[in-house]
Amino acid sequence: MIKIFILFFLSAALYAQSAVELLGRIDARLSPESYESYRKLINEEPGGRKKEFIFYSVKKGRDKMAMLYLAPASEKGRTTLRSGDNMWLYIPNVGKPVRITSLQSITGGVFNNADIMQVDYAAEYDPAMGTSDENEYTLILKAKNKTVAYDKLIMRALKKNDIITRIECFAASGMLIKTLEFKEVKDFGSGIIRPAVIETTSPLYQGYKSVMIYSGIKLRTFGEEVFSITYMPKLESLRR
Amino acid sequence: MRLFFFITASLFLLCAEESSFDLPADNTASPGLEITGSLESVYSLLHMQKKSPLYALQYSGTGNKDVLSSFGLNLYLNGEYNGKYTAVYLKTFTEYFYKNIPDFAIFELYGSFDITDNIFLYTGKKMFNWGKGYAFNPVGYINPRKDSDNPELAHEGKLCIGLQFTKSFARALDTITFDAVILPSVKLAKKKYAYLEHTDAAARFYLLLFDTDIDLYGYYSTSGPLKAGIDFSLNLLPSLELHGEANYFRKQKKIIINNFLPEEKTVNGFSGLGGVRFLSPWNMTVIAEYYHNESGFSEDEFNHYSRFLSLAARQPGTILNQAAAEFNNSFSGNIMRDYLYLKITQQEPFKMLYTSISGYGIFCINNQDILWGCQISVKPAENFELRLDYTSTAGKNGEFYLKPFRNKLEARAVFNF
Numbered sequence: 001m002i003k004i005f006i007l008f009f010l011s012a013a014l015y016a017q018s019a020v021e022l023l024g025r026i027d028a029r030l031s032p033e034s035y036e037s038y039r040k041l042i043n044e045e046p047g048g049r050k051k052e053f054i055f056y057s058v059k060k061g062r063d064k065m066a067m068l069y070l071a072p073a074s075e076k077g078r079t080t081l082r083s084g085d086n087m088w089l090y091i092p093n094v095g096k097p098v099r100i101t102s103l104q105s106i107t108g109g110v111f112n113n114a115d116i117m118q119v120d121y122a123a124e125y126d127p128a129m130g131t132s133d134e135n136e137y138t139l140i141l142k143a144k145n146k147t148v149a150y151d152k153l154i155m156r157a158l159k160k161n162d163i164i165t166r167i168e169c170f171a172a173s174g175m176l177i178k179t180l181e182f183k184e185v186k187d188f189g190s191g192i193i194r195p196a197v198i199e200t201t202s203p204l205y206q207g208y209k210s211v212m213i214y215s216g217i218k219l220r221t222f223g224e225e226v227f228s229i230t231y232m233p234k235l236e237s238l239r240r
Numbered sequence: 241m242r243l244f245f246f247i248t249a250s251l252f253l254l255c256a257e258e259s260s261f262d263l264p265a266d267n268t269a270s271p272g273l274e275i276t277g278s279l280e281s282v283y284s285l286l287h288m289q290k291k292s293p294l295y296a297l298q299y300s301g302t303g304n305k306d307v308l309s310s311f312g313l314n315l316y317l318n319g320e321y322n323g324k325y326t327a328v329y330l331k332t333f334t335e336y337f338y339k340n341i342p343d344f345a346i347f348e349l350y351g352s353f354d355i356t357d358n359i360f361l362y363t364g365k366k367m368f369n370w371g372k373g374y375a376f377n378p379v380g381y382i383n384p385r386k387d388s389d390n391p392e393l394a395h396e397g398k399l400c401i402g403l404q405f406t407k408s409f410a411r412a413l414d415t416i417t418f419d420a421v422i423l424p425s426v427k428l429a430k431k432k433y434a435y436l437e438h439t440d441a442a443a444r445f446y447l448l449l450f451d452t453d454i455d456l457y458g459y460y461s462t463s464g465p466l467k468a469g470i471d472f473s474l475n476l477l478p479s480l481e482l483h484g485e486a487n488y489f490r491k492q493k494k495i496i497i498n499n500f501l502p503e504e505k506t507v508n509g510f511s512g513l514g515g516v517r518f519l520s521p522w523n524m525t526v527i528a529e530y531y532h533n534e535s536g537f538s539e540d541e542f543n544h545y546s547r548f549l550s551l552a553a554r555q556p557g558t559i560l561n562q563a564a565a566e567f568n569n570s571f572s573g574n575i576m577r578d579y580l581y582l583k584i585t586q587q588e589p590f591k592m593l594y595t596s597i598s599g600y601g602i603f604c605i606n607n608q609d610i611l612w613g614c615q616i617s618v619k620p621a622e623n624f625e626l627r628l629d630y631t632s633t634a635g636k637n638g639e640f641y642l643k644p645f646r647n648k649l650e651a652r653a654v655f656n657f
Contacts, residue, residue: 040261051594073276074625083414083448084451085451085475086451095368095394096369096370101475103479104519105587109593147477147478224408224410225407225408228414228417228448229417229448229453230417230446234327236320240323240324
């Protein structure tokens, strides 16, 4: 009987271990340890009207990201910063960073702040193995704490290269909040091969769609100070 | 056949998803100069409060009409030069009314130099915004004057020399920043030369500790007030932020009215603020703050002030009239001791994208009068915004009752570039 229990716990531990390992590989594929990139975000309305934003963003470690608005002109110079569970928004006219939350959307549309400033999934979620088929495996991610934007994620990735294909995001009530589709796998150089396009739709925003397109992803190292609120007004200098 | 192929190819291109975009043109390794800004065209209607002494003091030449209108242009023109180690920032504001000479102001003009990766020197005219409060900032020692009815409005900065040091750590103490600023004393305002002791110093020490923003502040002046303060901001819940400020001051200048004459004295005391910012699941933001200032007017002091203005308003062209106008202009911010502030903003109401509505109110606890307003903002196209603001006052004998208008309606079109 004891042997059966030991066997059960060992297999459960190995099961969890493999989910953690897989999520680590997915994160590594999706975002290198330290890099810079440009992104275009397009919010599409049911009538076909679009609103576009362009961001320059930098990331370091598992959970630090800073982002500068380059377009449109009305938002230019705004910066956002994420360090773990903390998020701030800096507006040049206001002149100081204010705290924002992961659930807010500073751009409007379907993407919220957590989607736009996504850090490593392993930093926010505990993974468990889900089902798998011939080509893809599924991970079920549970939020580590209540500050995380979604309570549960169901994540699908390709078996052959651990490239993510789809995420379904759920609230604590079990309601599906949104679906993220990862498309157009592209080689950005320096071994960075990842989806260049993320599309999101939500049953809460019928007919709306938001698309994020990645460009110019480059490995780059940054000082820790870049990810502090005092650096937010100076983020533009990193592009020089 | 060729036509069929052409149509098919065109349809394919039209339907194809966008999967890449050109990097911004200014993404170069060389220094760059950027010009940005906005042009506001503003049409205002003011329902005047003719019983107010401030109406008589400020609008005596406007013809005794109940409703006044105003049409103006506001140009915010900003420039930014970013080099590898140096940067220069410029923010200007020009206000133009029909047939008048435009009023031009430099809000900011300063240069910064990166001594190392985490030590920056800056000098020039810079706008500071110290403190965590939205409508009030007791620790905003070197902030420009804040309009409680529009706290996000840009204002003129201060001439200064500053040094900032930042250090980050990957632990509970995440970041520290030390900011030291030297600036001319308030007594030096508008003068080219002054005594050496007319130089003030301010400092801020920031910590991100256990996911809480904490700032410690100090202000030293041989000719003005001495101040020390603290503020904090943290997320209690993902959708609930809590913030506060506390300020202790010594030798703070206070002007009261004694026997119908302004009298300057210095006071010691405390001012503070507590507030929350809440985001509802339907994307409504609520900001609520309580502000207390021991250097504000007591009810008795306010009554003397009010009677002084009324007497001066009845004597146009006299020295007393001029003194009252100047005295009133010397006030910055709110003049009483206790206020409550509430602002509610709903983004995209009824699923109307790029639209927001908001309402706010400032309630003076001491004399129960209120200033309130609402706003609707629509962004129908990229870099273009239409905004309608309504402001009103209510009360009988308080600070807001003294305002020269009872209702104000402002329509503005904003073009960003």
